[in-house]
Amino acid sequence: xxxxxxxxxxxxxxxxxxxxxxxxxxxxxxxxxxxxxxxxxxxxxxxxxxxxxxxxxxxxxxxxxxxxxxxxxxxxxxxxxxxxxxxxxxxxxxxxxxxxxxxxxxxxxxxxxxxxxxxxxxxxxxxxxxxxxxxxxxxxxxxxxxxxxxxxxxxxxxxxxxxxxxxxxxxxxxxxxxxxxxxxxxxxxxxxxxxxxxxxxxxxxxxxxxxxxxxxxxxxxxxxxxxxxxxxxxxxxxxxxxxxxxxxxxxxxxxxxxxxxxxxxxxxxxxxxxxxxxxxxxxxxxxxxxxxxxxxxxxxxxxxxxxxxxxxxxxxxxxxxxxxxxxxxxxxxxxxxxxxxxxxxxxxxxxxxxxxxxxxxxxxxxxxxxxxxxxxxxxxxxxxxxxxxxxxxxxxxxxxxxxx
Amino acid sequence: xxxxxxxxxxxxxxxxxxxxxxxxxxxxxxxxxxxxxxxxxxxxxxxxxxxxxxxxxxxxxxxxxxxxxxxxxxxxxxxxxxxxxxxxxxxxxxxxxxxxxxxxxxxxxxxxxxxxxxxxxxxxxxxxxxxxxxxxxxxxxxxxxxxxxxxxxxxxxxxxxxxxxxxxxxxxxxxxxxxxxxxxxxxxxxxxxxxxxxxxxxxxxxxxxxxxxxxxxxxxxxxxxxxxxxxxxxxxxxxxxxxxxxxxxxxxxxxxxxxxxxxxxxxxxxxxxxxxxxxxxxxxxxxxxxxxxxxxxxxxxxxxxxxxxxxxxxxxxxxxxxxxxxxxxxxxxxxxxxxxxxxxxxxxxxxxxxxxxxxxxxxxxxxxxxxxxxxxxxxxxxxxxxxxxxxxxxxxxxxxxxxxxxxxxxxxxxxxxxxxxxxxx
Numbered sequence: 152x153x154x155x156x157x158x159x160x161x162x163x164x165x166x167x168x169x170x171x172x173x174x175x176x177x178x179x180x181x182x183x184x185x186x187x188x189x190x191x192x193x194x195x196x197x198x199x200x201x202x203x204x205x206x207x208x209x210x211x212x213x214x215x216x217x218x219x220x221x222x223x224x225x226x227x228x229x230x231x232x233x234x235x236x237x238x239x240x241x242x243x244x245x246x247x248x249x250x251x252x253x254x255x256x257x258x259x260x261x262x263x264x265x266x267x268x269x270x271x272x273x274x275x276x277x278x279x280x281x282x283x284x285x286x287x288x289x290x291x292x293x294x295x296x297x298x299x300x301x302x303x304x305x306x307x308x309x310x311x312x313x314x315x316x317x318x319x320x321x322x323x324x325x326x327x328x329x330x331x332x333x334x335x336x337x338x339x340x341x342x343x344x345x346x347x348x349x350x351x352x353x354x355x356x357x358x359x360x361x362x363x364x365x366x367x368x369x370x371x372x373x374x375x376x377x378x379x380x381x382x383x384x385x386x387x388x389x390x391x392x393x394x395x396x397x398x399x400x401x402x403x404x405x406x407x408x409x410x411x412x413x414x415x416x417x418x419x420x421x422x423x424x425x426x427x428x429x430x431x432x433x434x435x436x437x438x439x440x441x442x443x444x445x446x447x448x449x450x451x452x453x454x455x456x457x458x459x460x461x462x463x464x465x466x467x468x469x470x471x472x473x474x475x476x477x478x479x480x481x482x483x484x485x486x487x488x489x490x491x492x493x494x495x496x497x498x499x500x501x502x503x504x505x506x507x508x509x510x511x512x513x514x515x516x517x518x519x520x521x522x523x524x525x526x527x528x529x530x531x532x533x534x535x536x537x538x539x540x541x542x543x544x545x546x547x548x549x550x551x552x553x554x555x
Numbered sequence: 556x557x558x559x560x561x562x563x564x565x566x567x568x569x570x571x572x573x574x575x576x577x578x579x580x581x582x583x584x585x586x587x588x589x590x591x592x593x594x595x596x597x598x599x600x601x602x603x604x605x606x607x608x609x610x611x612x613x614x615x616x617x618x619x620x621x622x623x624x625x626x627x628x629x630x631x632x633x634x635x636x637x638x639x640x641x642x643x644x645x646x647x648x649x650x651x652x653x654x655x656x657x658x659x660x661x662x663x664x665x666x667x668x669x670x671x672x673x674x675x676x677x678x679x680x681x682x683x684x685x686x687x688x689x690x691x692x693x694x695x696x697x698x699x700x701x702x703x704x705x706x707x708x709x710x711x712x713x714x715x716x717x718x719x720x721x722x723x724x725x726x727x728x729x730x731x732x733x734x735x736x737x738x739x740x741x742x743x744x745x746x747x748x749x750x751x752x753x754x755x756x757x758x759x760x761x762x763x764x765x766x767x768x769x770x771x772x773x774x775x776x777x778x779x780x781x782x783x784x785x786x787x788x789x790x791x792x793x794x795x796x797x798x799x800x801x802x803x804x805x806x807x808x809x810x811x812x813x814x815x816x817x818x819x820x821x822x823x824x825x826x827x828x829x830x831x832x833x834x835x836x837x838x839x840x841x842x843x844x845x846x847x848x849x850x851x852x853x854x855x856x857x858x859x860x861x862x863x864x865x866x867x868x869x870x871x872x873x874x875x876x877x878x879x880x881x882x883x884x885x886x887x888x889x890x891x892x893x894x895x896x897x898x899x900x901x902x903x904x905x906x907x908x909x910x911x912x913x914x915x916x917x918x919x920x921x922x923x924x925x926x927x928x929x930x931x932x933x934x935x936x937x938x939x940x941x942x943x944x945x946x947x948x949x950x951x952x953x954x955x956x957x958x959x960x961x962x963x964x965x966x967x968x969x970x971x972x973x974x975x976x977x978x979x980x
Contacts (some may be wrong), residue, residue, distance in 0.1 A: 183837030184853070221832075407836040408856070418832030420630075420822040423590040423865070428848040438837035439591070439853050442822065452837075457825060472824070 152291060154283075155267035155347075156200050157255060158191060160275035161208030161248050166389045168521075169528035170487060172547050174213035177205075177275035179387065180470050180488075182400050182407050183436040183451050186217050187387055188275040190417045192233070196224050197412055198283040204261060205275065206254045208247060211237055212372055223415045227298050236261070250359030259354055262347065270350050272361065274341040278396055279384035280412055286378050287344060292306035293376040296349040299323060300342035301377045302384055311388065312338035313362060315377060323375040326367060337377065340384055343349060369391075380525075391522040397451055401434060419454050429460070445475070459494070467499065476535065483541055484525040491533035496552075499525035500541055558694045559675035562753075563607050564665070565598055566658050567682030568615030575799045575927050576936040576954055576974075582614065583799065584682030585621040587884050589812055589821065589828075590852045590867045593624055594799055595682040596830045599631045599640075602680075604826060605690035610636035611668065612682070613652060613661045615645055621682075643668065659771035664759040669754065677757055679750040679773070685808060686747075686796040687820060687828070693751060693790050700728060700788040702782050703756035707747040708766050708789045709796045717860060718800070719745030720774050728788040733778055744789060745795055747775065754823070756786075790969055803930050806899060809882050813848050813863055835868045843874060859889065873908070881913070890943065897949060900935045907943030915948035915969035923952055923972045936974070 164176025171179065175214060177188040188205070191389055195203055203226060207214050214235065221233030238247050248254035255262070255272070259456055262270060269290065271283060273422025281300075301315055301323075314335040316325040343361060345353075345471070350365075358364035369375050385396040400406060407414055426432050431446040440455040445462035452458070453470045459477040466483045473490040475481055480501030481492060492498055516524035525539050528547030533539055537552025547550060571583030578586065584595035610633060614621055619886055627633075628640030637828055643665055645654050645946035655661035660863045662669070662679065669677065676697065678690060697705040698881045716737055723732035723742040734740055750773060752760075758837055760777065768776050781787035793955075800806050817887075821828060833856025840846065851857070854868040857874035869886040872878060876889045881898045887893055890908035906912060917931030928934060928950050935941070936954025942962065947953060948969035955961025955975055962973045 223832075401839075404836075404839055413834045414836070415834055420827040420829055421824075422827065423850040423852040424838065425822070426846040426849050426851060426861075427815075430847055432840050432846050433844050434840065434842040436839050437851070438823075438835045440824075440827075508700065 152269055152287065153267040153269050154200055154202070154260065154269045155265045156195050156203040156271045156273060157258070157262075158188070158203060158205045158206050158273045158275045159186060159251055159254060159341075160214060161254055162276060163209045164276070167387070167393060168390055169526050169544050170390070170393070171210070172528055173210060175207060175210050176219055176387065177207075179211075179214035179276075180392070180453055181278060181387075181393075182395065183418045183438045183453055184419070185407070185414055187278065188214070188217070189414050190278050190280065191273045191275055192208075192218075192221075192224050192226075193412070193414045194279075194281050195230060196226065196415070198281075198287075200271065200283060201226065201228060202265070202267065204258065205233065205235045206258065207235050207237050208254070211235065217417055219417070219429060223417050225415075239305060251361040252354060252358045252364050255350070255361070256354040256356070256358060259351065262351060265347070268347050270347050271343040272345065273341040274386075277341065277386050277554060278406070279340075279382060280409070280414075281342075281380060281382060281384075281408060286342070286380075290344040290376065291380045293321060295322070295376040296346050296353075296369055296374040296403065298344040298376040299366070300340045300380050301337040302340055302380050303336050304338045306332070309333045309335070309338070311386075313341075315339050317377040317379075321376050321378075322373050323377045324373070326362065326370060328362065337379065340380065341386070342380075344378075346534045390485070390524060390526055394522065394524045396470065396518055398449065398466065400451065401449065404436075405441070419456050427460075427547070429453065430458075444490055445477075453488075462492075463501075470529075483523060484527065484539075486527045487529040487531070487547065489530045490527045491532045493533055493537065493552075495536045496533045497538040498533060499539065499543075558691060559698065560673065561607055561608045561676040561678050561690070561694055562672050562674040563602055563678045563680055564662060565595070565610060565612045565680045565682050566661060567595060567612050567618075567621060568661060569683065570616045571683065572611065573927055574799070574805060574925055575802050576934055576952065577802070577805070577899070578617075579909075579954075580617060580937055581620040581814065582616050582618055582682075585624055586763070586799070586805070587807065588685060588799070588805075589819075589869055590850045590865045591833070592828055592830050593621075594685060595621065595625070596828055597685050597687065598680050598682055599625075599628075599633070601686070601688050603631045603633065603829070605688075605694075607678070608633065608635060609672070609674070609692065610666070611639045612640065613655065613665070615643055615661070618642070618644065623954060626831065630831050657770040657772035657775075659761060659773045660765070660769070662757070663765045663771055665760055666761065669758060672754065674754060674821040677752045677754050679752070681748045681798075683799050684796065685726045685799060685819060686792075686794060688792060688794060688796070688824075693749075693792070696728075696790045697751045697788070702729065702786050702788045703753040704787040705751045705790050706730070706778065706787060707749040707751075707792050708906045709747055709792050710743055711745040713743060716740045716743065716745070720748075720778065721745055722782075724787050724789045728790070729785060730782050730787050730789050731785075735774055735779075744791065746778070747792060748774070748798065748920075750778075786916045788922050790919045802899070802927050802932070802934065806882070806930070806932055809865055810880065812850060812865065821888055833868050838866075840972075844872075850913075859891075867902075884937075897931055898933045898935060898963050901937040901939070903938040904935050904941045906935075908946070909944045910941050910947070910948045911945075912941065913949050913951075914946075915950070917949055919948075919950055919968075919970035921950045921952055921970050921972065923974065928952060 160177040164171035224235030229439040424441040427444040438454040476494035478495040484499035527545040530548040534552040571578035674775040678850040715786035838855035852868040854939035861873040871888040873891040884902040896913035940956040946966040952972040
């Protein structure tokens, strides 16, 4: 069996709000030094899969910059290897990728020209560690046109997923997209294995969505198998789920620290992290190049973050090169790259300090959207002594509390 | 001013005996420094930042780890179609060949390589130095000096002249006197051991001198000859420069990185020191951990207390353990409740639970190497396993495991050693 991997990485990630203004959802930083897509790329190479196309479309620069020729994953190869495919003009009427199935169809030449007999389609925006070999083995054994990876989820979570019913012999017999309530126990994980010749036939003009236009029509004839996956799997679908699954890493750290399954990523060249005299760092994940002089607890610091003296960072996620000024307090917040928090400023938490006025430039406060987490976009600046309440979304490069 | 093309030769073959067990398995330029670096990273980073893209590294002594670290030079952008980075090991050839018998002899033996180079200048560097320098300033000085040779010098305190080659210069920068390790000297400019030559001049000079000295050495033979001919100038480098000569200077320079404002500027985002990348995750600290005044690398896992120490990638500090004033190399594990003070712990060591290392009377020098190990530091060699519960004093030398019969399950007094016969440095 030879497998070609196609990773869907074109989504706009609107649900991640200010974090995806300048980057693809799959390029969102995660876990102190990674990007979300590192997880499925690492899964691929650990599973012995080395022919990988990443289908990008939205803000691809961040993704291209990160993946490059695929060197960190040993995907810079003479044959196979990794490459990024964006919508192109092919001489006929050209469009953007209109949906998941359309993205595959627009690259059908790649599938036709490949020597692979099996096509593995993944989503680039999920956090999980999975050996694809048992899944591919299961697909081969069942001999169906399509095999879906599925996972049992609790009743309260089912409205977030495409839920499926699995028969006793392992076939998928029904599919409901985000049902209000469902008796189906398994969620589809957006991981599909296709028989190549079937996929080539099934794709075509007007077929936009993999689930509705490719998988659903097969349910009746019983040609869809379901492979139950039991490990950790999380879809970064909202600020809330991003925040939650990030901080879960503090308990579930094997996800990134397993020596047998390292997550590969683009390297950085920063010096070791420096915990200064009088600093207090506990229950946290801290990357190279950080300089901590204050207190950091329950948090994740990406490379090159500075936490000045008497500053407190609690239950927060801080992306690369952000700086938290002297005496500032950052609680339950996500700071994107290059954010500057002025001295004695207050960000997130119960809303101490002066809050950004609801009408202030660049700030809005949709409490429900973020579950009370303050999110500051790339390069945002909070002036000395100013405040940003929990739940506030701050657009990239805006200034909060600047002097009149 | 456009500078003429300069090619670099890095001398990386020295034995580094005074680093004791640290250079038992590796060349001195490959010794770990500052947690994630190797000593040679500083020189290689300087090269690429100075626009030099053709570098030859002369190795000789246990070069495996060095060659592996350097690879094809990718981390320094030296993997190139033309130029790039190359390792020159002593080799047998059609004509007589030999080991490199001195620093200048190493260059002499590579004259065939030198001849073919398309360059005006040859910059000769050492792989054992820790400093950040833009060589373009040196090259510019050299080209303006009107002499065929230049040496980099740094100011040193009067009391330290006996450790260096000391130059006296006239107003134009030409060297008028050069003394090798003088007890007392009126000069305070120490040679950094980095030399810039006009290529053709270097070749003819080496050919001339090699006939007289088989163990041709830059400090001993070449520089004095240039001084007597008034053919060499001194370029004064104003920055921080350190020759990692002894275990003591290594330990001091390492812990100096923890100062509020270290003289070595590692934390300039625009010009980081480049090294081979590693895939470790960011470091993880648990609730019970307490870290202060320390450098911690990716891949570390800290549950205990760490003060004034350097943790290289992959170090594990278990619950209740305490590490102070110590340098821990890659992948060391300090067991639960163990204590490590004033120690240099080489790669992959395990300190067993509740063991205590490094406390004692610093006045008792090491029995085996009193000259190197008399300053209150214990050195633990690569992949040593220290049994649970034992006490190891200060100024101790330990290398081995219980299984290989080297380390008995008993305490070691100050200045003692557990080292296999064939390993005794």
